[in-house]
Amino acid sequence: MAVMVKDYKRSFKKVNEIIESYGRNPVELVSILQEIQEEYRYLPEEILNYIATAMGISPSKVFGVATFYENFSLEPKGKYIIKVCDGTACHVKNSMDLLNALQKKLKLKDGQKTTKDMMFTLETASCLGACGLAPVMVINEEVYGKVTPEKAEKIIDEIMKREGNSDDKNN
Amino acid sequence: MIKTIEELRNLAADYKKALGHEKMKILVCAGTGCMSSGSLKIYEALKKIVTEKGLYVDIDLIKEGKKGGVNVSPSGCHGFCEMGPLVRIEPQGYLYVKVQEEDAQEIVENTVEKGEVVERLLFKNPETGQTYETSKSIPFYGKQNRLVLEHCGTINPESIKEYIALGGYQTLADVFEMSPEKVCQTILKAELRGRGGGGFPAGIKWDSVRKEKADQKYVVCNGDEGDPGAFMDRSIMEGDPHRVIEGMIIAGYASGATKGYIYVRAEYPLAVKRLKTAIEQAREFGLLGKNILGTGFDFDIKINKGAGAFVCGEGSALTASIEGNRGMPRTRPPRTVQKGLFQKPTVLNNVETFANVPLIISKGVDWYLKIGTKGNPGTKAFALTGNIVNTGLIEVPMGTTLREVIYDIGGGIPGGKKLKAVQIGGPSGGCLTPEHLDLPMDFDSLKSVGAMIGSGGLVVMDEDTCMVEVARFFMDFTQKESCGKCVPCREGTKRMLEILEKIVAGEGTMEDIETLEILAETVKDGSLCGLGKTASNPVLTTLKYFRDEYIAHVKEKVCPAGVCKAFKSYCIDPELCKGCGKCSRVCPNSAITGKIKNPFKIDKEKCINCGACANACPFNAVKEG
Numbered sequence: 001m002a003v004m005v006k007d008y009k010r011s012f013k014k015v016n017e018i019i020e021s022y023g024r025n026p027v028e029l030v031s032i033l034q035e036i037q038e039e040y041r042y043l044p045e046e047i048l049n050y051i052a053t054a055m056g057i058s059p060s061k062v063f064g065v066a067t068f069y070e071n072f073s074l075e076p077k078g079k080y081i082i083k084v085c086d087g088t089a090c091h092v093k094n095s096m097d098l099l100n101a102l103q104k105k106l107k108l109k110d111g112q113k114t115t116k117d118m119m120f121t122l123e124t125a126s127c128l129g130a131c132g133l134a135p136v137m138v139i140n141e142e143v144y145g146k147v148t149p150e151k152a153e154k155i156i157d158e159i160m161k162r163e164g165n166s167d168d169k170n171n
Numbered sequence: 172m173i174k175t176i177e178e179l180r181n182l183a184a185d186y187k188k189a190l191g192h193e194k195m196k197i198l199v200c201a202g203t204g205c206m207s208s209g210s211l212k213i214y215e216a217l218k219k220i221v222t223e224k225g226l227y228v229d230i231d232l233i234k235e236g237k238k239g240g241v242n243v244s245p246s247g248c249h250g251f252c253e254m255g256p257l258v259r260i261e262p263q264g265y266l267y268v269k270v271q272e273e274d275a276q277e278i279v280e281n282t283v284e285k286g287e288v289v290e291r292l293l294f295k296n297p298e299t300g301q302t303y304e305t306s307k308s309i310p311f312y313g314k315q316n317r318l319v320l321e322h323c324g325t326i327n328p329e330s331i332k333e334y335i336a337l338g339g340y341q342t343l344a345d346v347f348e349m350s351p352e353k354v355c356q357t358i359l360k361a362e363l364r365g366r367g368g369g370g371f372p373a374g375i376k377w378d379s380v381r382k383e384k385a386d387q388k389y390v391v392c393n394g395d396e397g398d399p400g401a402f403m404d405r406s407i408m409e410g411d412p413h414r415v416i417e418g419m420i421i422a423g424y425a426s427g428a429t430k431g432y433i434y435v436r437a438e439y440p441l442a443v444k445r446l447k448t449a450i451e452q453a454r455e456f457g458l459l460g461k462n463i464l465g466t467g468f469d470f471d472i473k474i475n476k477g478a479g480a481f482v483c484g485e486g487s488a489l490t491a492s493i494e495g496n497r498g499m500p501r502t503r504p505p506r507t508v509q510k511g512l513f514q515k516p517t518v519l520n521n522v523e524t525f526a527n528v529p530l531i532i533s534k535g536v537d538w539y540l541k542i543g544t545k546g547n548p549g550t551k552a553f554a555l556t557g558n559i560v561n562t563g564l565i566e567v568p569m570g571t572t573l574r575e576v577i578y579d580i581g582g583g584i585p586g587g588k589k590l591k592a593v594q595i596g597g598p599s600g601g602c603l604t605p606e607h608l609d610l611p612m613d614f615d616s617l618k619s620v621g622a623m624i625g626s627g628g629l630v631v632m633d634e635d636t637c638m639v640e641v642a643r644f645f646m647d648f649t650q651k652e653s654c655g656k657c658v659p660c661r662e663g664t665k666r667m668l669e670i671l672e673k674i675v676a677g678e679g680t681m682e683d684i685e686t687l688e689i690l691a692e693t694v695k696d697g698s699l700c701g702l703g704k705t706a707s708n709p710v711l712t713t714l715k716y717f718r719d720e721y722i723a724h725v726k727e728k729v730c731p732a733g734v735c736k737a738f739k740s741y742c743i744d745p746e747l748c749k750g751c752g753k754c755s756r757v758c759p760n761s762a763i764t765g766k767i768k769n770p771f772k773i774d775k776e777k778c779i780n781c782g783a784c785a786n787a788c789p790f791n792a793v794k795e796g
Contacts, residue, residue, distance in 0.1 A: 029495035030478055034437070068497040068654075069478030071437055087399030088594065088630045089556035091644055097783050100759035126481065126648055127399035128438055131556040131628075132204045132252025132563055141440055143207035149757055149787070 012050050014039055019054050026057050029065055033072060042073045078114045078121035080159060085136040087127030095135040099124060101149030102137075105156055119163060120156075172457040175465045176344045179335075179458075186336035189233040195241045195283060197221070200257040200324060202248030202409055203402075203441055209272065210256035211245070216275035217258075218243040221283065230332045241283055244333075247410015249324035250564035251311055254294060259324060264305035267292035297560075311561045314579045316542070318550050319526045320566045323410030328445050331452035334413040340458055342529040346421050347466045354425035354532070355381055361531045361539045362548050367393055367484070367521030368596065368625045369701070370547075370614035373528075376518055379508040380426035383516035388428035390419050391512055391519045393489060394435040394442065397481040398597030399648060401628030403552035404522035406564050408435065408442035411526065412449035416472060418525030420458070421532065423470040426518050431472040434489050437479060446474055481652035484626075485700045486511075486519050488654065499654045500700035521626070523552055543569030547613035551627055557594075558633040560585050570611035573603060577631060588633040591732075592716070596625020598645040598652075599705030601712030602638070621712050623705070637734035638717040639724055643671040645709040653702065660703030663694035667710060677737035679725040688714060736780035739795055743784075745770035747792035754784035754793060 018035045022028035032051065037043055043066050052059040066072045084090075084099045099122075102108075106120050114121040130136045133145025137152065144155060173179045199205075199214040221227045221241050228240030249257045254268035258278065265288055267278065274292060281287045293302045294309055303309045317323075326333045334340070346354055359374030380388055392415060396404040408415060419431045435443050450472050453459040461469045475493050482488045483498040490512040492498035511517025527549060531539045540548045547569040553576065556562050560582030567576060573593060577583065584590050592602040595612075601622035603610070610616055617623055632641065650664040670687045673679045691707035691714075698704045714721065723731050730738045743754070743763075748770040755763040755771055762778045765771030773784070773793075785793040 025495075027493075027495040030492060031475070034476060034478060064497050065495070068499075069480050071477075071479035088597070088628070088644070089400045089562075091399075092557050092630070092632065092636065094786070097757075097781070097786060100781065100783060101757060104757075104759050125438060126397065126652075127401070129396065129402035129405045129436075130203050130207065130252075131400055131402055131554055132255070133207060134556065134562075136207075143203055145204065145207045149783075 012047070015047055015050060016054070019051065024055050026055055026061075029055075029057075029062065030069070033062075033066055037072060041077045041079075042075055045074065076114070076118065078119050079163075080119060080139055081121045081123065083123050083125040083128065083138045085126075085128040085130070085134070085138075086124045087131065087134075089131035090127075090135040093134040095124075098135050098137065098147055098149055098152055102152055102156070105153050119160075172455070173464060174457065176347055179340060179344050179464060183335050183338070183341055185234070186230055186332050189230050190333070190336040192233045192238045193228060193242045194239045195263075196261040197241065197243045197278070197283070198246040198259045198261065198325065199243070200247075200249045200255060200259075201245035201328075202252070202406060204248065204252040205255035205257055206441070208256045210270075212272045213256055213258065213270055213275060214243065214245050216272050217278065220275055220279045224279070224284075226283065230330070230336065244327040245329070246326060247323040247328045248406040248564055249306075250320065250406070251294075251306075251309075251561065252564065253560075253562040257324075258292075259306060261325070263288075264307055266294060266303070266306035266309065268294045311563065311565075311580055311582065314567070314575060315565050316550055316568050317566045318530055318542070319407065319414075319523060320410070320552060320564070322414065323406055323564075326411070328410050328412055329448050331413060331449065331456060334411075338533065339413055339529075340417055342533045343417050343420055343458070344464065346424055346532060347464060347468070351381055351425045351427060352378075354421065357532055357536060358425070358528065361536045362546065363524065363527055363531060363539075364547065364549075364614060365520055366523035366527070366551065366627070368599070368623060370624065373520055373524055376508050376520070377422060377426050379506075380428065380516045380518050383509060385516050387430070387513070387515050388426060389512045389515055389517040390422045390426065390428045390431040391490065391493070391517055392419055392431065392433040392525055393484065393486070393519060393521045394433055394439070395477050395484045395489060396436060396439075396522070396626055397484050397652075398599070398626050398628045400554060400556050400594070400597055400630045401626045402554045403564060403627050405436075405439050405442055407522050407526050407552070408439065409445050412442075412445045413453070414526045414529060415446070415522055416449055416453055416459070418528035419472060420463070420470050421528050422518050422520070422525065424468055426516075428516075428518060429469045429471075431470060432475055432493055432512070433472060434475045434477060434483070434493060436477045443474060443476060450474070480654070481648075482654045482700070482702050485702055488700065489519070490517065497654070499656045500702075502699060523627075544611060544613050546615060551612070551624065553627045553629045555581050555629050555631070557630040558584055558588065558636070559631040567612075569613040570616075572609050572611055574608040576612070576629065577608070581631065584631065584633050586633075588635065590631065591634045591636055592632045592638060592641075594630040594632065594641065594645075594709070595628070596623045596708075597628045598648045599623065599701065599708055600625040600628070601708040602632075602641070602716065604716045621708065621715065623708070635732055635734070637675075637730050637732040638713045638720050639671065639674055639730075640734050642709045642713045643668070643675050646671055646706070649702065649706040653706070657697075657699035657703060659694045659697035660699065660706060663690050663698075664703070664706050666690055667694070667707070671710070674721065674724050675735050675737065677724065677728055677735070679721075681722075681725055684714070684718075684721050684725065733795070736782065739780045739782070740775065741773055741778060741780065741782065741785060741793055741795060743771055743773055744792045744794050747790050749790055749792070751789065753787045753789065757783045757787040759783060
């Protein structure tokens with residue numbers, strides 16, 4: 001389970017543990033970054049610099065890898081990461097309507113991906129491989145199939161309720 | 172820990188015998204599709220009821236002496252995802268569709284205890300009303316030839332014992348009694364071609380690596396199935412992970428490699444989990460690790476998770492990613508078989524290719540060559556999606572026609588609509604039209620019409636699809652995924668996308684179409700890797716078969732399919748509007764206002780012509796025009 005970012009400020013203990021578990025091997029950089037992102041929900045810049053020093057590789061190499069792959073984020077992400085599939089099968093089944101409805105529901109303005117309360121991050125994925133259920137969305141690791149805009153709104157409402165968060169506070 | 176080949180064979184015989192004592196087996200689909208519709212709850216409910224009635228057995232219980240019972244097990248994807256969650260009863264072969272947790276009691280009482288079929292859970296053809304008792308009788312399955320997918324849906328993917336009971340790892344035992352050279356020759360003679368898209372003969376790769384002299388060689392399994400609309404490899408990894416592992420160990424033995432890597436997309440967490448479990452089990456059984464079965468051969472496998480880069484499906488980009496670098500392809504030669512992973516000779520094949528290997532060796536080359544067409548033997552798994560009645564995962568012999576796949580297996584186009592095109596092979600493939608319906612689908616025939624099998628995604632599009640928009644959609648994907656290393660791909664895809672966006676927005680000119688065509692050819696000829704070389708295919712094939720649609724967008728300023736928003740506008744018919752306000756709630760731009768129970772209005776200035784209101788209106792009051 002992810003721990004809040006603030007607990008880690010200026011403490012590299014967990015980072016060290018992760019780097020050590022991979023034997024400080026630069027070949028494992030992608031896996032190390034994946035594990036760090038799992039802990040922090042994103043890749044904080046100071047940690048990227050720390051990794052470079054700790055592993056004896058250049059910061060440009062670490063930043064290069066961190067910015068190349070779509071799954072890595074240098075921006076903090078919300079507690080719930082919603083991925084709307086926009087693969088071919090979902091696209092022909094109106095996945096964009098679903099995305100629009102979610103943007104509206106979460107009150108995300110142009111280009112904004114994460115709600116201000118850091119609860120939700122809304123992204124698209126090129127294909128989640130569950131084409132039989134198009135359109136598909138995934139929240140963290142849970143897959144939802146044949147999602148209509150109304151169904152999506154309901155799912156979000158349920159999460160908000162569980163988190164003790166009303167629609168209004170989410171602004 | 173199994174120490175000798177002999178011991179493995181004895182164990183397999185034991186397990187087989189044990190499996191024979193299972194009176195009945197209930198398989199609940201635990202593929203990603205069915206799981207998202209709650210199949211695990213059904214599994215737990217069934218298992219609980221069967222256990223409470225004292226009927227539950229599995230291989231271990233039978234070995235302890237319990238005989239004749241019912242096994243309840245999760246399974247890999249049955250393929251008929253449209254109808255999930257699926258439950259299959261063996262040996263009768265009953266297939267229950269759209270099963271709910273509440274149905275568990277009835278299934279146990281009627282089917283398990285009385286041996287009767289639960290009529291209401293059977294698949295019913297929505298058009299003819301005919302019901303089908305067994306999966307084999309359903310045309311969707313009946314027309315298929317499931318060889319590579321034979322275990323997907325029929326065994327528990329998390330049980331190595333079941334895999335062994337059904338003959339799993341026996342091929343490996345046989346292989347250890349052959350010389351590596353002979354194994355390579357077998358794969359060569361079987362003409363196994365890479366299922367990842369290119370269709371390069373796997374035997375040539377294996378034999379080249381075998382002949383290389385190096386202190387370390389590698390086997391890499393490409394499970395980075397990134398094509399939107401493709402999920403064959405996912406289903407194999409989730410449904411029959413041991414088969415992939417067995418194929419890889421055989422490749423390692425044949426080529427002299429001792430380390431294997433499986434590179435799986437991060438979007439496939441279930442595949443990663445099942446592979447991890449399978450690898451651990453194989454290690455426990457002594458099928459991976461040092462001195463496998465006492466033969467002196469060492470082999471182990473590591474899983475690497477992708478991080479979301481489509482280009483990593485390309486061989487040299489994939490190995491770069493395993494090495495901890497940005498996943499960018501490099502110029503070749505040297506080829507991967509000479510200098511692949513960590514600059515060492517490497518066998519790199521895709522998941523489905525490895526899954527074919529145990530089958531070829533156990534059943535023999537002659538048997539394999541009889542399936543499919545000349546030069547394209549074997550079967551191919553396809554992911555059938557889009558505007559099709561039966562969405563799902565299928566496997567057919569190479570050379571099966573598009574007509575058989577779409578109409579016999581896929582059940583045709585829903586709503587009585589006409590077929591317009593089929594996109595094969597994802598963003599690197601091309602589109603086929605109704606005139607290609609009788610074209611045999613194999614590597615060579617498809618290449619001759621400018622398309623390619625790719626990894627095997629088949630997206631069916633009906634008459635309401637705009638082909639220019641489809642080309643734009645794929646270009647948008649490829650442009651985002653271009654790694655940026657070589658200029659033709661980096662710049663070319665961007666410029667092509669801009670032109671396509673312009674045409675779709677109603678601002679295109681005839682000159683744009685010409686420029687688009689020249690660019691497409693240039694990118695195809697000049698790009699470094701497969702991604703760029705094939706990026707133009709959707710544009711080139713749509714221009715070839717649907718040029719009139721491009722011209723209609725440019726000259727007549729209409730979208731013949733009525734898709735492109737630039738050519739549309741919406742208004743609300745005040746006669747039909749009941750004032751429910753649904754349209755206003757779905758409008759992404761807050762362009763619709765009104766009072767409840769009074770007709771609503773669309774602000775044309777604010778409207779972005781997305782059509783969400785038209786879809787949402789329960790009274791068909793939103794009109795185009």
